[in-house]
Amino acid sequence: xxxxxxRHWTFLGLFVCIGxxxxxxxxxxxxxxxxxxxxxxxxxTLPAGSVLMVSFDHEASSLPEIRPIGLAxxxxxxxxxxxxxxxxxxxxxxxxxxxxMLKTAAEYGREYGKDYVYLGFKPQYIAAILSMGExxxxxxxxxxxxxxxxxxxxxxxxxNYDDITAVISITDGSLTTHWMEYGGxxxxxxxxxxxxxxxxxxxxxxxxxxxMHSLVAGLRGAAEYERLINREGxxxxxxxxxxxxxxxxxxxxxxxNVIYFRSRRKRKPG
Amino acid sequence: xxxPATIIAxxxxxxxxxxxxxxxxxxxxxxxxxxGVSIGYTLVIVWTSTLxxxxxxxxxxxxxxxxxxxxxxxxxMFGRFLAKTSSxxxxxxAVMIGSGAGVAIPVMLEARTLKQMSATVTPLITExxxxxxxxIVVIVGVLTTLSYFYFSREHKGALGTSAKIGTYFLMIFFxxxxxxxxxxxxxxxxxxxxxxxxxxxxLGG
Amino acid sequence: xxxxxxxxxxxIFGLVMxxxxxxxxxxxxxxxxxxxEYWQIIFAFTLLVGVVSVFKNNVVQIRRGQDRxxxxxxxxxxxxxxxxxxxxxxxxxxxxxxxxxxIQAPMQSTVFALLAFFVASASFRGFRARSVPAAILLLxxxxxxxxxSAVGTFIFPQMTExxxxxxxxxxxxxxxxxxIGIGLGSLTTxxxxxxxxxxxxxxxxK
Numbered sequence: 088x089x090x091x092x093x094r095h096w097t098f099l100g101l102f103v104c105i106g107x108x109x110x111x112x113x114x115x116x117x118x119x120x121x122x123x124x125x126x127x128x129x130x131x132t133l134p135a136g137s138v139l140m141v142s143f144d145h146e147a148s149s150l151p152e153i154r155p156i157g158l159a160x161x162x163x164x165x166x167x168x169x170x171x172x173x174x175x176x177x178x179x180x181x182x183x184x185x186x187x188m189l190k191t192a193a194e195y196g197r198e199y200g201k202d203y204v205y206l207g208f209k210p211q212y213i214a215a216i217l218s219m220g221e222x223x224x225x226x227x228x229x230x231x232x233x234x235x236x237x238x239x240x241x242x243x244x245x246x247n248y249d250d251i252t253a254v255i256s257i258t259d260g261s262l263t264t265h266w267m268e269y270g271g272x273x274x275x276x277x278x279x280x281x282x283x284x285x286x287x288x289x290x291x292x293x294x295x296x297x298x299m300h301s302l303v304a305g306l307r308g309a310a311e312y313e314r315l316i317n318r319e320g321x322x323x324x325x326x327x328x329x330x331x332x333x334x335x336x337x338x339x340x341x342x343x344n345v346i347y348f349r350s351r352r353k354r355k356p357g
Numbered sequence: 358x359x360x361p362a363t364i365i366a367x368x369x370x371x372x373x374x375x376x377x378x379x380x381x382x383x384x385x386x387x388x389x390x391x392x393g394v395s396i397g398y399t400l401v402i403v404w405t406s407t408l409x410x411x412x413x414x415x416x417x418x419x420x421x422x423x424x425x426x427x428x429x430x431x432x433x434m435f436g437r438f439l440a441k442t443s444s445x446x447x448x449x450x451a452v453m454i455g456s457g458a459g460v461a462i463p464v465m466l467e468a469r470t471l472k473q474m475s476a477t478v479t480p481l482i483t484e485x486x487x488x489x490x491x492x493i494v495v496i497v498g499v500l501t502t503l504s505y506f507y508f509s510r511e512h513k514g515a516l517g518t519s520a521k522i523g524t525y526f527l528m529i530f531f532x533x534x535x536x537x538x539x540x541x542x543x544x545x546x547x548x549x550x551x552x553x554x555x556x557x558x559x560l561g562g
Numbered sequence: 563x564x565x566x567x568x569x570x571x572x573x574i575f576g577l578v579m580x581x582x583x584x585x586x587x588x589x590x591x592x593x594x595x596x597x598x599e600y601w602q603i604i605f606a607f608t609l610l611v612g613v614v615s616v617f618k619n620n621v622v623q624i625r626r627g628q629d630r631x632x633x634x635x636x637x638x639x640x641x642x643x644x645x646x647x648x649x650x651x652x653x654x655x656x657x658x659x660x661x662x663x664x665i666q667a668p669m670q671s672t673v674f675a676l677l678a679f680f681v682a683s684a685s686f687r688g689f690r691a692r693s694v695p696a697a698i699l700l701l702x703x704x705x706x707x708x709x710x711s712a713v714g715t716f717i718f719p720q721m722t723e724x725x726x727x728x729x730x731x732x733x734x735x736x737x738x739x740x741x742i743g744i745g746l747g748s749l750t751t752x753x754x755x756x757x758x759x760x761x762x763x764x765x766x767x768k
Contacts, residue, residue: 094687098682146670148670152548183667217594227410228415231652268464269464272467272468283544288733298472304537326712330711332543337708339682339685343686369668374675390669393639397639399613400609426600427603431607448567448568452571459581465746468745470749495738498732499735502736535703536707539681539707542678545671545674545678
């Protein structure tokens with residue numbers, strides 16, 4: 088017991104709070120925010136058959152948060168009959184993106200090569216983004232499994248960004264910045280993004296300036312999107328636990344400050 | 358009973374979580390495995406997606422002999438392993454650094470600086486003649502925060518006041534970022550807890 | 563001599579890539595595409611160098627007897643993945659994919675999940691309203707946290723609108739100023755690198 092420190096009690100408290108709450112099956116009423124609705128409306132109103140590029144620009148570390156976002160967006164795009172080209176600009180996103188596209192495409196009976204293709208990964212994301220602006224087949228001469236670009240009906244219509252309606256960057260870091268700055272500024276690519284909540288304040292100036300069309304952020308954003316497409320994918324399930332976690336942290340902050348100010352008052356003379 | 362994949366994933370998850378108590382051999386073993394597997398994974402992906410796709414197949418199967426140049430430049434990187442040849446690795450690095458710097462100049466100017474500046478300059482008075490408080494807040498925030506980062510003069514007088522206001526805007530930004538970061542980290546933990554409770558331990562709603 | 567050659571190469575490639583931005587001529591676009599391909603290929607080799615370096619370091623440490631069992635596990639993982647990919651490929655439902663989904667991804671996301679605990683602990687031990695700026699930071703964080711939970715609107719009905727306003731205006735303006743500063747700094751640094759004034763990337767030695 089002498090090895091148990093204060094931090095261990097805060098850890099245990101978090102574990103217990105989340106653990107207990109997860110035993111309860113309660114769905115919270117999550118209002119849909121304007122920013123999530125903006126992305127939903129964009130994808131929803133595109134003509135069927137529009138070609139979109141989805142870029143899996145994230146790592147496995149953020150999978151619990153990013154997967155529900157990716158699932159919701161892919162399900163929406165496939166349900167509307169849009170065609171998808173999947174790429175990854177971070178190595179770990181490669182396999183995750185491949186799996187996610189196969190899974191969601193199968194749910195909607197989409198055919199590989201005609202409705203979607205997964206091109207895989209290319210390193211040095213700035214070079215990859217700029218290179219695709221000139222020629223996507225030269226950047227990706229083969230798909231993820233090594234089959235030639237020309238083999239696929241969907242890809243025969245696509246040479247560069249001019250043939251793509253928008254790029255949806257699923258990210259847990261700042262890679263989407265490069266999509267906007269190199270792809271958007273140079274080639275006029277329209278950029279949408281699904282991102283972890285931690286990155287939201289980083290991209291707010293880009294949304295405000297119009298360089299980013301719209302964004303969906305965090306598990307909450309995923310829950311809102313799931314509500315719009317009326318399909319569960321892990322976002323809504325976590326909302327009660329998320330609320331509990333927030334209240335726990337708020338409680339810790341307030342408790343810490345109460346203890347601090349009380350001890351400060353005791354130390355002051357008189 | 359869970360399948361072997363879930364059991365392995367669950368045990369490894371618990372091994373990593375054991376770090377919360379303290380650093381221990383089980384955590385260290387899991388961490389070592391993670392490092393090895395991650396590096397091996399990256400090696401496979403880079404080899405198949407780039408070296409095979411962009412270099413070896415075009416060079417040796419399609420006869421694109423111009424690719425000998427990047428092959429040689431890439432091999433020069435291995436010069437780092439010997440003291441005599443280590444300086445040769447500067448050349449491919451120079452190619453990458455120079456290319457990156459060259460493409461960055463117009464992009465940084467246009468996309469990061471000018472576009473953001475122009476987005477800041479918006480009407481401060483609405484059509485009805487009332488001040489647009491939000492637009493005023495934005496322009497004040499941008500200017501005062503920029504003044505905070507101006508270190509060529511001492512922060513005294515008007516500059517000092519401006520920098521102080523800029524500090525308050527920065528604190529609002531850091532506070533908002535902290536709030537969203539907490540949200541994000543908790544989401545990741547909630548995802549792992551959901552896996553442990555539903556798939557590994559078969560508990561929960 | 564080597565440093566001068568490297569600086570010259572940096573200057574040439576920097577100038578070419580900067581100039582091609584302003585040209586739509588097919589020759590310029592062709593050169594642009596070629597250099598971008600070279601860049602990616604060389605970058606792939608740097609990753610290879612990193613892998614070889616890790617392998618070498620681990621072998622050296624094993625020979626010295628330092629943390630032998632842990633380093634053997636690292637090497638085993640490092641070798642296993644290419645072996646699995648070579649024999650069974652990288653498609654869905656291959657051992658390579660299985661290893662990523664059931665060993666790498668769970669551990670990687672759990673390492674990240676540890677941060678939730680440290681954030682909670684730091685909130686209790688370090689987050690103090692010691693001064694006016696700290697109090698503003700605290701208040702901003704609390705408003706955001708409350709607005710993102712389901713109880714925020716019970717405490718204050720306009721909590722979500724207030725939080726959104728804070729995010730889209732004062733918070734955004736500070737971030738925008740940081741971006742402008744970074745943009746100007748990156749611009750000047752890039753110019754200094756191309757002109758050979760900034761030489762830290764050359765490293766030490768002759």
